[in-house]
């Protein structure tokens with residue numbers, strides 16, 4: 255049974271209503287924030303398709319994100335290995351009106367910056383024609399490393415929107431930049447983008 259989406263209220267701007275949002279989630283401790291992010295996007299009326307990397311699935315389950323997004327979560331290229339059914343990364347890339355990758359791990363940033371596509375998340379990135387928004391999340395020394403900063407600069411030079419990472423308490427116990435931008439702020443950024 256399909257329950258129709260609620261129309262937006264004053265507090266749920268229409269900018270995201272019926273928008274097709276791909277959400278890529280990679281393997282950071284901040285992956286748990288993908289759950290409230292999906293919830294906010296769905297509340298705003300967006301159609302959300304979640305893609306998890308294998309590492310991300312250890313942090314947040316497909317069951318949680320699939321329930322919140324009301325769609326099966328995609329975790330790999332193959333849908334059913336026995337029958338040869340697969341998830342079409344090209345179609346997914348063309349379907350999306352925005353591709354949000356949050357959290358974006360150091361590893362995933364490196365793949366995307368260098369055109370590597372060992373998983374569905376990164377293969378869809380290469381096929382996507384829509385705007386891409388990335389929310390890096392990692393420990394402060396990883397975030398400050400020149401390799402990561404160069405990857406971020408390179409991704410920006412491709413026209414991707416890479417959010418600055420806020421400073422604050424990190425899961426490691428250290429404090430500094432490396433936190434994922436909060437889900438509410440990511441939604442605000444998307445609304446601002448679509449409102450123009």
Ligand SMILES: Cc1cc2nc3c(=O)[nH]c(=O)nc-3n(C[C@H](O)[C@H](O)[C@H](O)COP(=O)(O)O)c2cc1C
Pocket residue numbers: 279280281282283284307308309310358359360361362363373391392393396
């Ligand atoms: C407990 C734990 C927390 C981690 N947190 C992060 C993180 O916040 N950011 C990050 O870039 N990598 C983090 N990693 C390492 C990534 O999970 C690892 O590099 C992984 O290969 C990323 O794969 P993916 O980019 O395909 O999701 C963490 C690993 C563990 C075990």
